[in-house]
Amino acid sequence: MTDTRSLNVQQFINTHRFSSTQIVTLLLCFLIVAVDGFDTASIGFIAPAIRDQWNLDPAHLAPVFGAGLFGLMIGALAFGPMADRVGRKTTLLVCTGVFGLASLVSAWSPSLEFLTVLRFLTGLGLGGAMPNAITLSSEYAPDKHRSVLVTTMFCGFTMGSALGGILAAYLVDHLGWHAVLLVGGIVPLALLPLLAWRLPESVRYMVVRGHDPQRISRILQRIAPDADLRDVRYDAEAAPAGSPVRQLFDPQLRRGTLLLWVMFFMCMLIIYLLSSWLPTLIKNTGRSLQDASLVTAMFQVGGTVGAITLGRLMDSFNPQRVLAIAYVVGAAFIAMIGHGAASTVLLVLAVTVAGFCASGGQVGANALAAGFYPTPNRATGVAWALGIGRIGSIVGSMSGGWMLTAGWGMEAVFEAVAVPAVVAAVAVVLMGRGRQAA
Incomplete structure (x- = not known):
């Protein structure tokens, strides 16, 4: 009869060297929030050009800004519980696809009302992506470096916002405001296959939800290839019933x-x-x-x-x-x-x-x-x-x-x-x- 060993995945992460798998995970989350920052800030940079082309007063643009902020709020409130039920990776892929597609389509907006609806949809995806990038980064970080790793990852948002200003100034002058929204849509959609391929699901989430131990072992083996994970039983935090x-x-x-x-x-x-x-x-x-x-x-x-x-x-x-x-x-x-x-x-x-x-x-x-x-x-x-x-x-x-x-x-x-x-x-x-x- 084979003895089964008990293993806590967070302790496993804490006691092994920070691996290339964890670096890639943080880098991909960094890229997600960088694109998030770019798309969140883009409307502010292109607003003057939109106002000039459509002969609008400044007050007319208020619903566009408000729709984006409202979408960010609803997206955060909706996609957080979804991630605790279906997984961090799945939710990140959905959110990235939503805000990428909505930004892409908004480049062809025929009216202010159409753009307002699409900015709300863009905000939904953006609002859901950010907290899940924070959560996934946190769950692959060793305890003693968790705060600095999460905060460094999140700097992608400010860098994306800053890049948005620089790139928007060039694109609006040479190609018009539609090009900024095109970039804001194409980049996250192009990022999706890479996320699907290289972004791992949270092993802590997988343990709590009772996923196949062999799948969990394969991810942990990428963190520590020499670790012996035969006959391992993974310790799980009890998943409470209810919402x-x-x-x-x-x-x-x-x-x-x-x-x-x-x-x-x-x-x-x-x-x-x-x-x-x-x-x-x-x-x-x-x-x-x-x-x-x-x-x-x-x-x-x-x-x-x-x-x-x-x-x-x-x-x-x-x-x-x-x-x-x-x-x-x-x-x-x-x-x-x-x-x-x-x-x-x-x-x-x-x-x-x-x-x-x-x-x-x-x-x-x-x-x-x-x-x-x-x-x-x-x-x-x-x-x-x-x-x-x-x-x-x-x-x-x-x-x-x-x-x-x-x-x-x-x-x-x-x-x-x-x-x-x-x-x-x-x-x-x-x-x-x-x-x-x-």
Whole structure:
């Protein structure tokens, strides 16, 4: 009679060298969120050309922007539970195909109404792809490097957004705005065969769902070819019955879920408010639009550096404490933007550090959420946190206009924007030693 050995797949990942299979997995997730960033940002870059071609007022474009944001929210809320039921890889392939096809078709939009519907469909796919890329990256990362690997992977989003600006400027000038949407559709659709071929399903998900042990062993053998996986029984986290969404409110998860939602809402409110309105606010100080755009770009630069730095710190120290400090420092520098607007040096410093703390902190919060939830509902937990955060992004995009219409000055605007950062800091402190996934 052959003895059967018990094996925990996360411990297996933790105790073996970081393999080429894991690198490829993170790289493919990086490419997904990079294309996600490109498609999310593309409408903002082509909006002036669309307005000119169709003789629209700026207000006419609001439904297009709103449809995309609403699609991002619904996509996150819908595709997270789907990933916990049918798998991370399958859901990523579906989402990538949805936003690629919708972007491709939108290049031939005959009217604003048609484009608005397609931007909603594009948003659905984009909203579902992001949390599943975070989840899959987290489940192939060793515990001691999880935060920095997830945050580094997520930097693909900001890089994709930045590339979108550079490429869109060229394409619109030479080929028209339709070409930007064509690229935004062709690239993810071309990526699909590579994802289907090389992207592995999460082994932690496969164990929980009782998949064939031989399939699990084949994936683990790619991570550690010399490992002896004969006669192995894989330890599984019990998959609770019922809806993955309902499971977020189980007694051991309820408090952390609600506090994560507060963090995500507040952080994304800040990010979208500053991204949407910072160029206008800076231009109102008498600077040129070019200078205003360059200063605003430092927010994204700071966010990229902050994501990687905070990820490393979260792996070395208490992650809640790291994020709480980042949010408090971010609040101070957000307020400084309004008070230091007269000095270009102070303005650039304040915007860069605000991006480091707020945008970088949001990426860190993604990693925190992925580490908080257990495998059976991790995708749902991350996706719903992002979905609630999308509500904050809508509020942020609109609130800048409300404050300007009300005649608020620079100091008052940025003091008000600093308040959500303080609220996020309080939420992460209260989260404390919330349940950490094994």
